[in-house]
Amino acid sequence: MEKITDSLFYAGVNDYDIDLFEGQYLVPNGMAYNSYVIKDEKTVVFDTVEKRFVDEWLSNLSDILGEKAPDYLIIQHMEPDHSANIVAFAEKYPDAKLVGNAKTFNFMTQFFGKSYPERQIVVKDGDELDIGSRSLKFIFAPMVHWPEVMFTYDPKEKTLFSADAFGKFGAYDADEDWLDEARRYYIGIVGKYGAQVQSLLKKAASLDIERICSLHGSVIDEMKDEVISKYMIWSSYEAEKNGVLIAYASIYGNTKYAVEILEEKLRSKGLDVKTADLSRTDMSKAVAEAFSYSKIVIASPTYNNELFPPVRDFISELKERNFQKKTIGIIENGTWGPQAAKKIKDAFENSKEIVFAKNIVSIKSSVSEENSEQIRMLAEEMSI
Numbered sequence: 005m006e007k008i009t010d011s012l013f014y015a016g017v018n019d020y021d022i023d024l025f026e027g028q029y030l031v032p033n034g035m036a037y038n039s040y041v042i043k044d045e046k047t048v049v050f051d052t053v054e055k056r057f058v059d060e061w062l063s064n065l066s067d068i069l070g071e072k073a074p075d076y077l078i079i080q081h082m083e084p085d086h087s088a089n090i091v092a093f094a095e096k097y098p099d100a101k102l103v104g105n106a107k108t109f110n111f112m113t114q115f116f117g118k119s120y121p122e123r124q125i126v127v128k129d130g131d132e133l134d135i136g137s138r139s140l141k142f143i144f145a146p147m148v149h150w151p152e153v154m155f156t157y158d159p160k161e162k163t164l165f166s167a168d169a170f171g172k173f174g175a176y177d178a179d180e181d182w183l184d185e186a187r188r189y190y191i192g193i194v195g196k197y198g199a200q201v202q203s204l205l206k207k208a209a210s211l212d213i214e215r216i217c218s219l220h221g222s223v224i225d226e227m228k229d230e231v232i233s234k235y236m237i238w239s240s241y242e243a244e245k246n247g248v249l250i251a252y253a254s255i256y257g258n259t260k261y262a263v264e265i266l267e268e269k270l271r272s273k274g275l276d277v278k279t280a281d282l283s284r285t286d287m288s289k290a291v292a293e294a295f296s297y298s299k300i301v302i303a304s305p306t307y308n309n310e311l312f313p314p315v316r317d318f319i320s321e322l323k324e325r326n327f328q329k330k331t332i333g334i335i336e337n338g339t340w341g342p343q344a345a346k347k348i349k350d351a352f353e354n355s356k357e358i359v360f361a362k363n364i365v366s367i368k369s370s371v372s373e374e375n376s377e378q379i380r381m382l383a384e385e386m387s388i
């Protein structure tokens with residue numbers, strides 16, 4: 005049993021067996037499904053955990069609760085990594101009320117075929133729940149990351165229970181940097197919903213917050229200001245780093261050679277440069293890096309008169325997350341008809357605030373003298 009404060013306890017579980025979170029994200033350091041308990045005159049449980057951990061989670065609750073039965077289960081998010089054990093909870097604790105909003109209970113019926121109408125407490129944005137020495141306040145957070153999501157604020161201990169927000173990949177006790185895995189998590193899962201995150205941050209700005217209890221990752225206390233400021237940047241699609249990500253794929257090494265020349269030229273100008281081989285890099289890492297840099301260069305062979313598939317997939321992942329506010333440089337290659345530059349420009353046609361570098365590197369098979377000059381000019385342009 006982990007005690008966070010005198011009245012707040014951690015009841016979550018760590019998943020070290022998972023290979024892909026949400027069926028798509030590599031999580032080499034596992035995943036945490038967090039659940040919390042507040043003990044006041046009434047006892048409150050926040051969210052359940054992934055289905056496979058039902059026994060461990062119920063055992064954690066028993067350890068925290070002792071003989072006392074919980075009075076409320078607050079359901080902040082109905083995605084199954086948090087909601088899967090609602091029925092198990094409801095059956096074990098038949099007197100507990102279920103606290104959610106109208107959408108919560110609609111989704112509950114869809115998932116489980118029932119939503120316990122006689123036990124529901126249906127809240128609206130801003131409603132409060134008196135649990136004794138404090139009233140918990142509900143703050144709706146639609147599309148962060150589903151429409152029914154709501155946060156809960158405990159004014160007594162200045163704790164914000166933030167559903168998926170401010171979470172990260174990795175188990176609760178993963179020994180890793182918060183920033184990289186939190187960024188990859190945010191961009192991957194919530195990146196599309198920057199406008200909704202911005203409006204939520206405005207609501208949260210009026211709260212006095214000492215700690216953030218997300219449903220993933222560890223409890224955030226000392227880092228809370230840094231974490232919130234990162235969310236301000238990410239949700240506004242502003243660049244975190246002034247520099248260049250070169251995202252490329254290469255079939256026989258000729259496109260890669262052009263990338264290496266460009267990389268060296270940019271570095272010699274003192275720029276922060278990173279490369280990502282899209283055929284071999286975890287795509288979610290490359291996507292998160294693309295969001296974090298101020299400029300990117302995309303280098304692609306032409307393949308079946310289209311973009312090379314790893315590059316096509318990369319661009320699709322960027323667009324899925326409303327990629328915007330960037331300068332994009334292009335290196336294309338094609339033996340009898342390079343098409344990649346046109347395809348890249350077409351792909352971003354409807355994206356906001358995308359500026360293409362004027363100097364395009366257009367390779368026919370291998371890097372020519374003319375290409376070397378194009379690379380030099382592209383490096384000049386990207387370094388301004």
Ligand code: FEO
Nearest residue numbers: 083085149168219
């Ligand atoms: Fe952690 Fe949107 O679920």
